[in-house]
Amino acid sequence: MGNAGYTCIRRTFCWLNITLWLCSCAFLGAGVWLRLSYEGYATLLPHHAVLSADSMFLGIGVVGFVISFLGCCGAWVQSKCLLVLYFMLIVLLFVSEFLIGSIAFIFRGGFGRTLANELRFGIENYYNVSDRGSIIAPSVAAIWDNIQISFECCGVSTYEDWYDVQSWSGKRWVPESCCKSIYENRGILTEGSGDSMTKIDCGR
Numbered sequence: 001m002g003n004a005g006y007t008c009i010r011r012t013f014c015w016l017n018i019t020l021w022l023c024s025c026a027f028l029g030a031g032v033w034l035r036l037s038y039e040g041y042a043t044l045l046p047h048h049a050v051l052s053a054d055s056m057f058l059g060i061g062v063v064g065f066v067i068s069f070l071g072c073c074g075a076w077v078q079s080k081c082l083l084v085l086y087f088m089l090i091v092l093l094f095v096s097e098f099l100i101g102s103i104a105f106i107f108r109g110g111f112g113r114t115l116a117n118e119l120r121f122g123i124e125n126y127y128n129v130s131d132r133g134s135i136i137a138p139s140v141a142a143i144w145d146n147i148q149i150s151f152e153c154c155g156v157s158t159y160e161d162w163y164d165v166q167s168w169s170g171k172r173w174v175p176e177s178c179c180k181s182i183y184e185n186r187g188i189l190t191e192g193s194g195d196s197m198t199k200i201d202c203g204r
Contacts, residue, residue: 010075017072024064031057041143045118067093119156124165129175145177154178 034054045051067089074082104111126140138146148154154174155161162174 013075017068020068024061027057028061148177
């Protein structure tokens with residue numbers, strides 16, 4: 001009876017880790033898909049590319065894959081060494097999650113400001129209106145234009161974030177993706193160039 005109960009627990013533990021292993025594979029697949037489908041979006045955060053969604057999904061997938069693999073193999077072959085390593089990694093993972101969560105909660109205001117400043121830095125130094133990249137790897141300009149058109153926004157927190165960027169140094173301009181049509185159904189846009197009657201600084 002005791003051996004049967006131990007076998008049942010061992011098999012349940014194996015199936016639990018197999019389920020976690022499959023979930024980790026799903027995270028890895030999602031990370032690879034994000035990396036291939038949205039390549040270039042990490043450039044919006046030049047100094048913190050590791051915070052991009054694809055990097056985080058890949059990291060979670062790799063960690064979960066390794067831990068669940070150790071747990072499943074350790075339980076199946078009844079390896080004390082693998083099981084000790086598995087539980088050590090589990091404890092380390094929970095402690096790390098608790099510390100990271102606590103730090104993120106305490107410094108949540110500073111984290112938001114850092115993220116906004118990093119996005120502004122990308123706008124000021126990497127936005128090049130003439131560089132559109134490619135379909136697979138769009139440029140910073142193409143990504144920002146797509147975001148602003150899709151979400152009907154302009155800049156990180158205000159349209160003034162676009163003033164005096166390297167692409168138009170010394171100018172109070174905004175990109176065309178910030179602007180709306182002057183006339184309905186005529187395709188005339190107010191672009192932040194100020195060069196003509198139909199090209200005015202719509203950010204002012």
